[in-house]
Amino acid sequence: MHVVLGVTGGIAAYKVALLLRLLKESGHDVTVVPTQSALRFVGEPTWAALSGRPVATDVWTDVHDVPHVRIGQSADLVIVAPATADLLAKAAAGLADDLLTNTLLTARCPVVMAPAMHTEMWEHPATQDNVATLSARGVHIVPPASGRLTGADTGPGRLPEPEELFAVCERELARAAAPSDQTAGGDPAAASTADPRADLAGLRVVVTAGGTREPLDPVRFLGNRSSGKQGVALAAAARDRGADVTLVLAHGEVDPPTGVDVVSVSTALELKTATETAVAGADVVIMAAAVADFRPAHYADRKIKKTHDPGDPDAAPTIELVRNPDILAGLVTQRGSTPRPLIVGFAAETGDDTGSVLDLGRAKLERKGCDLLVVNEVGTDKTFGRDDNTVHILRRGQHEPVADLGPAGKDVIAHGILDAVVAAVTTG
Ligand code: C5P
Numbered sequence: 001m002h003v004v005l006g007v008t009g010g011i012a013a014y015k016v017a018l019l020l021r022l023l024k025e026s027g028h029d030v031t032v033v034p035t036q037s038a039l040r041f042v043g044e045p046t047w048a049a050l051s052g053r054p055v056a057t058d059v060w061t062d063v064h065d066v067p068h069v070r071i072g073q074s075a076d077l078v079i080v081a082p083a084t085a086d087l088l089a090k091a092a093a094g095l096a097d098d099l100l101t102n103t104l105l106t107a108r109c110p111v112v113m114a115p116a117m118h119t120e121m122w123e124h125p126a127t128q129d130n131v132a133t134l135s136a137r138g139v140h141i142v143p144p145a146s147g148r149l150t151g152a153d154t155g156p157g158r159l160p161e162p163e164e165l166f167a168v169c170e171r172e173l174a175r176a177a178a179p180s181d182q183t184a185g186g187d188p189a190a191a192s193t194a195d196p197r198a199d200l201a202g203l204r205v206v207v208t209a210g211g212t213r214e215p216l217d218p219v220r221f222l223g224n225r226s227s228g229k230q231g232v233a234l235a236a237a238a239r240d241r242g243a244d245v246t247l248v249l250a251h252g253e254v255d256p257p258t259g260v261d262v263v264s265v266s267t268a269l270e271l272k273t274a275t276e277t278a279v280a281g282a283d284v285v286i287m288a289a290a291v292a293d294f295r296p297a298h299y300a301d302r303k304i305k306k307t308h309d310p311g312d313p314d315a316a317p318t319i320e321l322v323r324n325p326d327i328l329a330g331l332v333t334q335r336g337s338t339p340r341p342l343i344v345g346f347a348a349e350t351g352d353d354t355g356s357v358l359d360l361g362r363a364k365l366e367r368k369g370c371d372l373l374v375v376n377e378v379g380t381d382k383t384f385g386r387d388d389n390t391v392h393i394l395r396r397g398q399h400e401p402v403a404d405l406g407p408a409g410k411d412v413i414a415h416g417i418l419d420a421v422v423a424a425v426t427t428g
């Protein structure tokens with residue numbers, strides 16, 4: 001396969017030399033297209049020696065060969081790593097002022113971008129908007145990892161390890177090489193707008209989203225602050241990646257996406273019934289809903305009066321609660337020893353005296369027995385209702401997270417979670 005490796009001007013360019021080596025060792029032809037700033041970090045001889053090919057650095061060399069068009073047209077995959085904030089902005093705007101941006105405009109193959117930059121630059125709304133635009137156009141954004149940055153500072157913005165980027169490239173190439181029902185003989189206009197990441201094609205995915213409401217009387221309920229945004233973003237992302245999606249949707253602030261089957265529910269018990277029905281024959285279940293752990297033991301048919309005790313006008317009623325079933329744990333039990341469906345749970349944790357957010361997540365994964373657990377840190381100003389999110393993904397049997405994502409838009413996080421789902425489905 002012919003891979004174009006775009007390198008932009010970030011210090012993480014040095015890590016990309018190893019990605020080039022991995023691509024070459026697995027038999028790919030790689031054309032490296034570094035920007036001028038990238039060459040200040042890692043020079044042309046390194047790229048030429050490792051790729052075994054001349055390095056294409058500008059649109060004015062070998063003009064007879066029309067490199068600004070040919071390189072993109074002939075690629076089976078383009079990966080840009082690291083992708084700076086500047087490159088993301090240019091690509092989102094469709095600028096073409098150097099060889100790499102020209103290549104991006106002419107490429108019709110899958111495109112992967114691995115942003116890496118300082119946390120402030122990554123979190124800036126301009127960068128996040130550009131990432132959302134590129135992601136909506138079908139660019140596979142590999143979210144940056146959290147950790148040590150150039151200096152002593154740490155935070156999200158690190159380029160993921162070369163092995164991880166290599167695995168993404170291999171998956172994209174395998175997917176692109178596989179015959180796809182989606183585009184074959186289909187409407188070419190629809191095909192050109194379809195997300196090129198059809199790595200969930202042929203899979204049935206069930207997503208639960210939103211917060212349940214447990215009624216107390218005809219006007220009151222016990223609820224929670226879930227907006228449903230992350231679950232809805234997951235359903236939309238899974239649809240874009242070719243899955244047949246059922247969204248079991250409780251209460252929230254966002255409308256369901258088009259192109260998915262929606263089952264509306266209100267209470268935990270309704271969500272349980274709907275999910276158990278939807279799960280039959282499903283390949284993946286993602287339990288993003290915030291399910292109430294308790295519900296009122298008694299439902300009052302009539303509105304509970306403020307002054308319910310004639311002998312004591314200031315008395316307040318005591319509400320007795322009963323436990324709701326743990327739907328996620330029930331799905332794990334019901335699945336037994338069969339590999340399908342792959343079950344993904346969510347954990348909203350604040351961390352406490354008994355352990356960090358990750359420690360609590362590990363214990364929850366153990367308790368629930370699901371395959372992946374998406375752990376997010378919550379607090380009064382975090383996660384609920386916001387458009388961005390920060391999560392760690394734990395996989396059963398592995399101590400360290402398989403991915404640390406964000407802060408990033410919930411649509412980018414959704415794709416990062418689906419990357420982990422695809423990896424888990426592929427490796428069993
Ligand atoms: O135990 P906790 O509520 O923190 O677990 C969260 C995960 O379990 C989420 O995936 C949520 O959808 C699921 N859950 C459930 N049934 C419950 C409570 C939570 O399936 N009663």
